[in-house]
Amino acid sequence: MREAHWVHLPELRAILALLEGEEGRTRIVGGLVRDTILDLPHAVSDIDIATELLPNDVTxxxxxxxxxxxxxxxxxxTVTLRxxxxxxxxxxxxQDVETDGRHAIVRFGTDWVADASRRDFTLNALYADMDGALFDPLGGLGDCIDARVRFIGDPAQRIAEDGLRVYRFFRFSASHGRETFDPDGLEACAAVVGKLGHLSAERIGHEIKRMLGLPHVASTLRKMVQIGILDLPETVVAALRSYEWQVGEPVLSARLALILEDADAGELQARWRLSNEDIGSATNLRAAADLVARMRLHEAVYRxxxxxxxxxxxAAVRAGWGEAGKMAVREKLIAVEERDFPLTGDDLVGHGLPPGPALGRELKRLERLWIESEFALDRDELLSKVEKT
Incomplete structure (x- = not known):
């Protein structure tokens, strides 16, 4: 890892040197190290560092x-440095002194093995010094390279320390484990089904949202449904799998739109604490897909x-289109150019209609005519169709 791009970042080296990284008292840990080994992208705006120094000293x-x-x-x-x-x-x-599955009482120390041992998975207990030299106190390198997501020590104990690790087990199995599941880890997750009610919707939703943004997650979601961790109908799971097969780069909003086929938007937003933007994007996409499925392509593009x-x-997933059918619709959709409706309320006022509800209704009627003409009617043609009654 000595040639990794982040090894030569002046800002990162300055932080590590400031915290006695050259003396081995501070190391990078977790995601950046793991993803460097696997040649995966990892943002320098998301770096975890472990140190022997106390928080006040770091500050x-x-x-x-x-x-x-x-x-x-x-x-x-923990303090965050920018x-x-x-x-x-x-x-x-x-190292943990006491935990109730949600919050841990910790004791600070200088024991790197103890620090590694309290982490969740072996592939996340990998450290590197400021020059990129690997420090692997628990032998997690093999698991990382072989795409094995394995709990550190006893899986049941790790989950007892923090129940969210159940969801993290499935997320990492999807992102870094090729959607295969360590048998011991899977058994431990199944054993706590129905016992995770203490976890907040925010924490669960954060993990689910990250899962739904991964390139491949359908098999993972199915496994979660099978053991009872996730409640999704089989029809939705099948749709998510079909979507994943069909597209090169799956997106969160599309997966949420498919889930909304069998869920109320408000209930889903509350269950996973989705943002208004997330649920709004999914709802709009679902509505657009409905128009495409009904071949109302100009309206879909306009609205x-x-x-x-x-x-x-x-739409292709929901309607069960084959590749040839989807390609045919794509060709027609590509031919539709986005356009703005050429009339405004002021145009109708200037044409003699008084402001008020009747004007709004007439504007909507003309908008419908324009869409049905496939945007062919221009401003003057639309004004000629104004009904003043």
Whole structure:
């Protein structure tokens, strides 16, 4: 890893040097190390760092060096540093003293093996120094390279420490485990079905949303349904699998749109704490797909600009189109250019209609005529069709 791009980032090296990285007291841990080994992309705005230094010491050093510091989790030993484009969560080495499955009481220390042992999966307990040299205290390198998502130690104990690790097990199995499931981990997850009610909807929803943004997740979702961790009808799971097979780059909004085939938007938003933007995008895409499926292509393009490609993908899955049928619809859809409706309410006022509800209804009627003409009617032609009664 000594040739990894991040090894040579001045801002990251400055942070590590500030925290005595050259002396081995501070190392990068987790995602950046794991993804570098697997040659996967990983943003430098999402770096985890482990250190022997206490949070107050980290804070003081960063402030003295002019590096922005935020006490994002200082009670648990974590502060966030921002230096240029680099954003790093710096956490003091820890070991759990007590946990209730949601919150842990931790003790700070200098034992790297103890810190590694409290993490979730072996592929996430990999460290690297500021020059990219690997430190692998638990032998997780083999699991990482072989795409094995394996709990550290006893899976049941890891889950007892934090029930969210059930969802993380499935997410990492999808993102880094080729959608295969460690038998011991799967058994431990199945054993806690119905016992995770203490987890907040926000935490669960965050994991589910990250899963739904992955390139491949349909088999993982099916496994979660099979053991009872996730409640989705088989028809929806099958649709998600079909969608995944058909598209090169699956998107979150399309998967949510397919899930909404058998779920109320408000209930789904509450269950997974989806943002208004997330649920709004999915709802709009579902509506656009419905228009495409009914071959109302001009209306789909007009009412939902920018959604044509994803709407076609969703419509093809919902309608069960084959590749040839989908290609035929795509050709017609590509030929439709996005256009603005050429009339406004002011045009109708200027044409003699008084402001009011009747004007609004007439404007909608003319809009419908324009859409049905496949955008052929121009402004003057539309004005000639105004009904003043």
């Amino acid at each position: 003081e050093r960063a402030r003295e060096a002019g590096i922005a510091v935020y006490p994002t989790g200082i009670d648990h030993g 230096h240029g484009t680099v954003v790093a969560e710096v956490t003091t080495l820890r 939902y600009p920018g959604l044509a490609k994803d709407a076609l993908d969703v």
